[in-house]
Amino acid sequence: MIGRLTGVIAEKSPPQVLIDVQGVGYEVDVPMSTFYNLPGQGERVSLLTHLIVREDAHLLFGFLTAEERHTFRLLIKISGIGARMALALLSGLQVSELAQAVSQQESGRLTKVPGIGKKTAERLLLELKGKLGPDLSLPAVVTTDNQADILQALLALGYNDKEAAATLKSLPADVGVSEGIKLALKSLSR
Structure with a gap:
């Protein structure tokens, strides 16, 4: 190789x-x-x-970057996405833009790339979820290790990114992990 x-x-x-x-x-x-x-x-x-x-x-x-090559390799593993379509995606969107579109489930950004229709965009969003690095829709929310742990717990419990991030914003900044999870669950159950 x-x-x-x-x-x-x-x-x-x-x-x-x-x-x-x-x-x-x-x-x-x-x-x-x-x-x-x-x-x-x-x-x-x-x-x-x-x-x-x-x-x-x-x-x-x-x-030029390892990030681009890694993303290309992820894309060509998806059924119906060939090398040419993967190149078109990387030509139309930066890797960070693609990761953000995936994390925010924005199929509209993907359909702007020539050759990508609605069904292909939805398949890409589904297949790439969680594979392009950290969720880029949440970085401003998480400022401490405790908050990151609380966020991961909420995501593991099945809450979506937006619900978990909104709840995390309402918690005190210095809250402990277990207390934060309790408060977040109480807030989400309302």
Whole structure:
């Protein structure tokens, strides 16, 4: 498996880049987020890669960040999402925007990407839930370890992100974990 390429950019033709690695030219498909941040032609570059071997082709995909490659790998594991559609998603949305759309279950943001319909967007939201890192809809709420523990307890009990976050805001900042859970449950039962 080819995991990384370091060489000189010989050609740039979106979404493909030709990288010369000691006399061997590798054609690498990249998302537009990577393409826009590449150095100019003739300059050195290092890309993390993912190789897909098919019956009729060997396809190499490149990424500037490990986060992009990880997200690409998550996307292509989803039924009905191929490498081209995964590249389109990463070209249309930053990884952080995709993670936020998933955490907030916003299918509308995904359907703005060409080739992503309503059903595909809903499948993506379902399949990616909890896989793209921490829930980005809640960072301003959690300020202490106790609050994080209370939040996790509420989520484990089946409350959704918005309910748990709203309840957490109403608790005193210095409340203990067990007392905080009791207060939160009392508040949620009203």
